[in-house]
Amino acid sequence: MSITVRRTALAVTALALVTGLTACGSSGSPSATPSASGGPKLSGTVNVFAAASLKESFTELGKKFEAAYPGVTVKFNFGGSSALAQSIVSGAPADVFAAASPATMKTVTDAKAAADSKVFVRNSLTIAVPKGNPKHIAALKDLAGGGLKVALCAKEVPCGAAAVTALKAGEVNLTPVTLEQDVKGALTKVELGEVDASLVYKTDVIADAAKIDGVDFPEAAKAVNDYPIAALTKAPNADGAAAFAAYIQSADARRVLTAAGFQTP
Amino acid sequence: MSSARPAYRRAPFALLLPALLGLAFLVLPLVGLLIRAPWSDLPAQLTSPEVWEALRLSLVCATAATALSLLLGVPLAWLLARTEFPGRRFVRALVTLPLVLPPVVGGVALLLVLGRNGIAGRWLDSAFGITLPFHTSGVVLAEAFVAMPFLVISVEGALRAADPRYEEAAATLGASRLTAFLRVTLPLIAPGIAAGAVLAWARALGEFGATITFAGNFPGQTQTMPLAVYLAMESDPEAAIALSLVLLAVSITVLAGLRGRWMSST
Numbered sequence: 001m002s003i004t005v006r007r008t009a010l011a012v013t014a015l016a017l018v019t020g021l022t023a024c025g026s027s028g029s030p031s032a033t034p035s036a037s038g039g040p041k042l043s044g045t046v047n048v049f050a051a052a053s054l055k056e057s058f059t060e061l062g063k064k065f066e067a068a069y070p071g072v073t074v075k076f077n078f079g080g081s082s083a084l085a086q087s088i089v090s091g092a093p094a095d096v097f098a099a100a101s102p103a104t105m106k107t108v109t110d111a112k113a114a115a116d117s118k119v120f121v122r123n124s125l126t127i128a129v130p131k132g133n134p135k136h137i138a139a140l141k142d143l144a145g146g147g148l149k150v151a152l153c154a155k156e157v158p159c160g161a162a163a164v165t166a167l168k169a170g171e172v173n174l175t176p177v178t179l180e181q182d183v184k185g186a187l188t189k190v191e192l193g194e195v196d197a198s199l200v201y202k203t204d205v206i207a208d209a210a211k212i213d214g215v216d217f218p219e220a221a222k223a224v225n226d227y228p229i230a231a232l233t234k235a236p237n238a239d240g241a242a243a244f245a246a247y248i249q250s251a252d253a254r255r256v257l258t259a260a261g262f263q264t265p
Numbered sequence: 266m267s268s269a270r271p272a273y274r275r276a277p278f279a280l281l282l283p284a285l286l287g288l289a290f291l292v293l294p295l296v297g298l299l300i301r302a303p304w305s306d307l308p309a310q311l312t313s314p315e316v317w318e319a320l321r322l323s324l325v326c327a328t329a330a331t332a333l334s335l336l337l338g339v340p341l342a343w344l345l346a347r348t349e350f351p352g353r354r355f356v357r358a359l360v361t362l363p364l365v366l367p368p369v370v371g372g373v374a375l376l377l378v379l380g381r382n383g384i385a386g387r388w389l390d391s392a393f394g395i396t397l398p399f400h401t402s403g404v405v406l407a408e409a410f411v412a413m414p415f416l417v418i419s420v421e422g423a424l425r426a427a428d429p430r431y432e433e434a435a436a437t438l439g440a441s442r443l444t445a446f447l448r449v450t451l452p453l454i455a456p457g458i459a460a461g462a463v464l465a466w467a468r469a470l471g472e473f474g475a476t477i478t479f480a481g482n483f484p485g486q487t488q489t490m491p492l493a494v495y496l497a498m499e500s501d502p503e504a505a506i507a508l509s510l511v512l513l514a515v516s517i518t519v520l521a522g523l524r525g526r527w528m529s530s531t
Contacts, residue, residue: 082499149399154482156500177399178481179488181496189481193382194398 045073046240047093049084051100051158051227052182053123056207057260058098064256065247072240080157080182088113088232095241098229098248100183101158105228114230120249121227121262123201125162127215128190128208135196140166140217143197144174151189151198154179158225159186163199166223187212201225203261226265295513302510303503310507318485319493320511326401326489327469330408334416334465339458342420343446347429357421364414371410372478379406379479403480404487408469415468416461423457424450467516 046065050058055078062074077084077094081104088094089111097114099105105117129137135148143150153160160179167174177195180186186198191211205214229248231241247253254264276284303310310316345357363371379386379397389395397403431453435445451458473491480487482496490512497505 080499086498086502149396151481154496154499156496176483177486178483179496180482181477181499192376192380194376194380194396 042069042072042240042243044237044240045075046095046237046244047075047077048096048098048244049077049079049088049092049094050096050098051081051084052078052184053100053159053201053203054078054098054227055184057203057257057262061248061253061256064252065244068247069243074244082107082157083181091234093236094232095235095237096229096231096244098227099158100227101161101225102228103161104158105230108230108232113234114232117228117230118245118249119226119228119265120253121257122224122265123203123227123262124220124224125159125166125199125217126202126205126220127197127217128187128200128205128212129197129215130190130193131211131213133213133215137197137215139215140170140172140219144172148197149195150174150176151178151180151186151195152176153183153186153199154181157182159183159199159201162223162225166199166217166219169222170217170219172219201261206261224263227262298506298509298513302506306503307507307510310504311511315484315493316508316511319488319490319508320515322401322404322485322488323470323490323512324515326404326408327412327466327472329405330412330469330472331416331462331466333405333409334413335458335462338413338416338461338465339420342417342424343450345417346421346424360417361414363411364418368407368411368472368474368476369478372407372475375403375407375410375475375479379403398479399481399483399487401480401486404476404489407475407479408472411472411475412465412469415464416458419457419461419464420454423454423461426457427453463519467520470512470516 048058048062055076058076058078062076065074066072077092081099081101084094084097085099085104085107088097088108097105097108097117098120099108099117100123102117102119105114108114109117127137127140127143129135135142135146137143137148142148152163155161155164159182178189180189180198183200183204187200187204187208189195190198190200191208197215202214202216202220205212229245231238231245235241258264341360345353345360376398377383379389381387381390381396381398386397389397397406427450431449432445435449436442440448471491472489473495476487476489477492477495482488482492484493488496490508494505494508494512497508
């Protein structure tokens with residue numbers, strides 16, 4: 001995997017170099033592709049490791065970024081923040097890391113894989129239920145009774161940590177039937193009808209509104225997750241990493257993120 | 266001059282080098298596990314109740330999955346080896362499909378059939394109130410789905426190697442086909458069945474993809490050792506290494522203990 005990625009990056013870089021040189025040689029005009037920000041000319045691949053809950057909005061933002069910087073390819077690796085953080089610490093060739101909690105980002109900064117990070121959005125939990133809410137769930141405490149099957153995220157990943165906080169705030173004691181590896185796993189179990197409800201992010205319910213309904217609950221305000229982003233110190237494409245991290249914090253990106261249901265910090 | 270034993274010759278360098286590299290490739294990662302192991306913390310890591318719960322569940326489920334595979338797999342192997350019916354090659358291909366199918370795909374398929382909204386699962390739920398996902402029985406089913414082909418292949422091979430004339434002789438002496446199978450064929454292929462059972466058990470013990478997809482992950486209920494290792498790796502690599510060591514030790518003990526007994530002839 002990493003070899004393929006690196007090889008692709010190499011090939012893309014080589015191609016960009018060759019086309020850049022021929023452009024210079026034939027026309028003599030130095031500015032073949034002016035970048036949107038007027039900064040360093042970007043090329044190659046930007047590998048972005050991002051929390052599973054960012055999948056829909058980052059995919060859209062990746063396309064916009066590629067449109068703003070022709071010649072740049074953005075590749076995503078979406079997954080549980082903690083697993084992504086571990087693979088970055090273990091030397092995965094990532095350029096940018098966007099986590100669903102400061103705790104998972106801390107794993108990366110503690111290992112000196114990122115110098116600093118910046119919170120760019122916040123996300124809160126909601127109760128995901130099948131379309132039409134067949135079990136008439138109206139509040140967090142409804143999940144604990146009535147033999148309902150509930151899926152939560154494992155406490156090791158940010159959505160699970162937030163769920164623990166929210167349940168504690170609501171003094172709700174429930175035993176889930178499964179602890180999923182990331183938020184999308186918890187959501188899918190509702191979508192398939194295997195569980196009656198799960199605690200997921202607001203943004204996940206908005207992204208999946210055709211199949212899922214959301215039930216907001218007041219305790220969610222006490223379990224808001226901050227999402228930090230960082231350009232990584234060992235980024236194979238340092239310029240691309242910096243540009244992408246900056247782009248995610250731009251007003252343009254913020255519009256996409258708030259439309260997806262994220263709150264601004 | 267003829268010698269009874271094959272002559273052991275010095276291996277040519279062109280074979281020896283890749284062979285040693287191959288050996289290193291298979292063994293070194295396990296050595297790495299031993300080197301990185303948090304030996305001083307190990308007792309604390311391994312005496313936690315979660316570890317024992319996951320290990321107990323792993324052993325129980327793998328054994329139950331092997332029993333299920335024996336119950337269904339031996340007759341299936343017999344059908345494939347001893348009878349002739351149209352489409353037998355196709356059936357054999359279907360039986361071995363889980364060997365090459367990614368286990369996650371198996372989990373998805375099981376979920377769609379036996380899940381609460383699945384074709385068969387819906388009926389199980391409404392008629393008996395049974396839902397297999399998120400239940401220990403779901404783990405057993407997921408493991409058996411992935412492990413049974415190993416057993417079927419071993420037993421079918423043993424059946425093909427066994428001389429069918431013994432069964433015919435039993436039949437001429439008045440034994441029914443079932444009696445001949447139970448009294449003659451089964452003892453004849455016992456080593457093959459045992460080898461297949463060990464393979465199936467070991468495969469079931471390491472099963473991850475189908476289990477996490479179909480049965481979910483909950484400590485004490487569906488969280489087997491591989492799932493516990495995966496989750497521990499997300500936040501506590503030291504714990505993941507400790508858990509891996511346990512699984513490694515169990516696997517080595519079983520394979521070493523049984524291999525000499527059942528598989529040395531091959």
